[in-house]
Structure formats: C-alpha cells, structure tokens
Amino acid sequence: MNFLDGHLFPENQPPLIITAAPYAPSYVPSDFPEDIPVTMEAQIQKAVDCYNAGATVLHLHVRELDGKGSKRLSKFNELIAGVRARVPDMIIQVGGSISFAPETEGAAAKWLSDDTRHMLAELDPKPDQVTVTINTSQMNFLEQFDYRDWQGSSLEDPVVYGAYKEMTVPAQPGWAEEHIRRLTAAGIQSAFQCYNQNSFESVERLIRRGIYKGPLVLNWVAIGGGMDSPNVYTLANFLRGVPDGAVLTVESSVLNVLPVNMMGIAMGLHVRTGTEDNLWNQSRTRKIGTVEQIEQLVRISREFGRPIATAKQAREICKIGVFYDTVDETLTANGFAPNAPGRQQGFLRKVA
Numbered sequence: 001m002n003f004l005d006g007h008l009f010p011e012n013q014p015p016l017i018i019t020a021a022p023y024a025p026s027y028v029p030s031d032f033p034e035d036i037p038v039t040m041e042a043q044i045q046k047a048v049d050c051y052n053a054g055a056t057v058l059h060l061h062v063r064e065l066d067g068k069g070s071k072r073l074s075k076f077n078e079l080i081a082g083v084r085a086r087v088p089d090m091i092i093q094v095g096g097s098i099s100f101a102p103e104t105e106g107a108a109a110k111w112l113s114d115d116t117r118h119m120l121a122e123l124d125p126k127p128d129q130v131t132v133t134i135n136t137s138q139m140n141f142l143e144q145f146d147y148r149d150w151q152g153s154s155l156e157d158p159v160v161y162g163a164y165k166e167m168t169v170p171a172q173p174g175w176a177e178e179h180i181r182r183l184t185a186a187g188i189q190s191a192f193q194c195y196n197q198n199s200f201e202s203v204e205r206l207i208r209r210g211i212y213k214g215p216l217v218l219n220w221v222a223i224g225g226g227m228d229s230p231n232v233y234t235l236a237n238f239l240r241g242v243p244d245g246a247v248l249t250v251e252s253s254v255l256n257v258l259p260v261n262m263m264g265i266a267m268g269l270h271v272r273t274g275t276e277d278n279l280w281n282q283s284r285t286r287k288i289g290t291v292e293q294i295e296q297l298v299r300i301s302r303e304f305g306r307p308i309a310t311a312k313q314a315r316e317i318c319k320i321g322v323f324y325d326t327v328d329e330t331l332t333a334n335g336f337a338p339n340a341p342g343r344q345q346g347f348l349r350k351v352a
Contacts (some may be wrong), residue, residue: 001239001246003267013268014317015309016301019093019249020055021274022046022290026141026164029067031153032279035289038067040075044082046290047090050274053294056314057091058083059276060127061098071098073119080125089311091320093129093191094120096179097169114175121182128320129191129217130183133171134199134206138226140165141253148284149254168226169195173202180212189320192218195227196234200241208339210327215319216246216334219272222260223253230256235263245335247318254278258296265301273297 006012022035023043029036037043047058062070062079070076080092096117120130142155142165155161180190190212194200206212220238222230228238230252242248249272250264257278261271274290281288288296298308309317324330331338 001242001244010305013306015307015313017270017309017314018055019057019059019272020050020290021059021276023061024275025061025069028154032287038063043079047083048086049291051087051090053291054298054308055294056309056311057093059093061095092127094127096131118182121186126188129189131193132190133169133193134176134202136171137169137195139167139169140225141223143225144253177211193221194218195221207330213324213330215322217318219249219251221251230260243335
C-alpha cells in the first residue's frame with residue numbers, strides 16, 4: 001500500500017468498517033455470562049446490538065443451547081436467517097473454522113474436516129463472506145496472553161489451555177483452491193485471513209493464477225503463536241505487499257486489540273473487535289463486552305475525524321457480490337501489477 005502525503009488526513013481515508021466478533025468461540029458462556037449469548041434469540045439480538053453500535057460486519061459463529069460451539073450447519077442457517085431478518089444490510093461473515101472448540105473434555109482444539117468446511121458454500125441463506133485461511137499454520141493464540149487475561153476463566157483449566165496451545169490451522173493448497181472455487185460459485189466472497197507476508201503472497205499467487213477472481217478483502221491477523229506479532233514493524237512489512245485496491249482489516253488479541261485498532265484507524269485501514277478477541281478493558285479492572293468495544297472505536301474514530309461506514313458504504317467498499325471475469329481484470333481492480341511478461345518491465349513503464 002502507498003502512504004502518500006496527506007494519507008493521515010481523514011478526508012483522504014474511506015469510512016471506517018468495524019467488524020464485530022461477539023460469539024467468543026474459545027470461551028464458554030460462564031467466562032462472561034453478561035455478554036456471551038447462548039440462545040438463538042440472544043445470538044440474533046447480539047448482532048442487532050453490534051450493528052446499532054456501529055459495526056457493519058458480523059463475524060459469525062454459533063452456539064448450541066448447552067453453550068458449546070455448534071458444528072451443525074443447520075444452526076448457522078438459522079442464525080444467518082435471523083440476523084438477515086433483523087439487520088438485512090449487515091455484512092455476514094461466517095468464521096471458516098465453523099467451531100474449533102474441543103468437543104469433549106480432554107479433546108483437542110481443532111478445525112473441522114476439509115469436506116465439512118467446504119459445505120459452508122451451501123449455507124442457506126448464504127452469507128456475504130466466509131473467512132478463508134491460507135497455508136497451514138500453528139495457531140497458538142494464547143502466546144500473547146498474560147496470565148491475567150485467562151485467570152478465572154475456562155482457560156485456567158490446564159487441559160483446555162493445552163488444547164488451544166497446540167491448535168493448528170489446516171489450510172493445504174488443494175483445500176484452499178477448491179474452497180475458493182466453491183465459495184465463488186455460490187456467490188460468496190472469500191475473506192482472506194493472512195497471518196504473515198507468506199500467506200499474503202500465497203493469496204496473490206492464487207489471484208495471478210486465476211483461482212480467485214474477486215475483490216481482495218483480507219485481515220492481517222496479528223495474534224502471534226505462528227502468526228505475526230502485533231507491532232508496527234510486522235504491520236509495516238505486511239503493508240508493503242498489499243495493493244492499494246485491497247480492503248484490509250487489522251485484527252489482534254487481548255490488550256493488543258485496542259492499540260492495533262487505533263493504528264488501523266489512523267492509517268485508513270479497517271478494524272475488528274469483540275469478545276472473540278478480548279474480554280478486558282485496558283487496565284484489566286473489568287470485562288468489556290463487544291458492544292462497548294465497538295462504541296469505544298466509534299468514539300476514537302470520530303476523534304480522529306474519520307466517519308464510521310454505513311452498511312451501504314461497507315458493502316460498496318468491500319464490493320460484496322462482485323466477481324471478475326479475467327485474471328487481468330482482477331489484478332487491475334485490486335491494484336496489482338500485471339502478470340509477466342509485462343510485469344518484468346515494471347508496471348509504471350508498461351503503463352507509460
């Protein structure tokens with residue numbers, strides 16, 4: 001991405017898109033009963049509350065009535081339908097893991113099988129986006145945690161803690177290519193989860209080879225434990241490769257969430273927040289729910305002078321429902337240099 005003179009001025013930045021992640025799949029309801037919804041009506045209402053607070057993208061997971069993360073796609077259909085009925089313009093982004101919570105006590109924390117995750121392309125009603133991970137990676141999201149972040153929660157159980165500590169993200173090349181094809185055929189946008197420069201470069205290659213022909217919408221996932229660390233150096237290095245036409249959301253964990261989001265707001269990027277990522281205020285004196293976290297970002301963004309995107313604006317920025325016919329069209333729309341041989345001469349020289 002290019003950051004030219006005036007790029008920090010709010011008039012040169014797009015309205016801020018806030019992604020809400022309120023369903024906290026790595027926690028159990030007793031960890032924050034005031035805020036983690038369990039019944040279907042409560043889960044739908046949580047989406048409505050997030051939307052009313054200023055979030056225009058909903059990162060969606062589902063719980064069963066016993067509080068466990070649901071692995072039934074029928075429950076996803078039910079929640080999507082309920083959210084659509086109440087906040088029809090909100091962008092629904094289904095978490096591509098479905099649920100990585102351990103199924104039973106002592107079981108591993110793991111993502112569901114390749115075939116099961118492919119079935120996200122068959123959700124009805126269909127979501128606007130499904131998150132797509134690229135390249136198999138360690139996902140020890142606990143690495144950035146201070147002991148105070150998990151003290152008194154279900155993560156205090158050494159068995160549960162160990163399960164999440166050992167978790168990996170399965171995202172082999174063949175699976176990713178087939179998954180993207182199925183989502184595209186269903187008219188669902190792939191929202192890429194990039195953990196570092198390597199995973200972004202793999203996304204670029206998928207575009208250059210014609211596997212993905214759509215708008216480049218992605219998250220920089222800075223949670224450590226096999227993924228980028230949340231600091232200005234890793235962010236700057238990541239941004240070097242991202243083209244100007246991309247829609248980039250910054251994402252982090254625990255007390256890193258707010259400062260990383262503040263950097264994102266200042267730089268003209270987009271942000272994600274919610275109890276999936278963090279339960280505590282910055283002094284760890286009390287827990288802070290997803291709606292309050294959204295309201296905090298709205299307030300900060302307005303202090304920066306940057307407006308909050310409406311749902312209509314968010315859909316236009318993310319180009320929901322847009323796909324391209326050719327590789328060249330995709331590269332141009334997203335701001336990439338063209339494929340070889342023209343690329344070898346330099347993009348600016350070729351255009352001139």
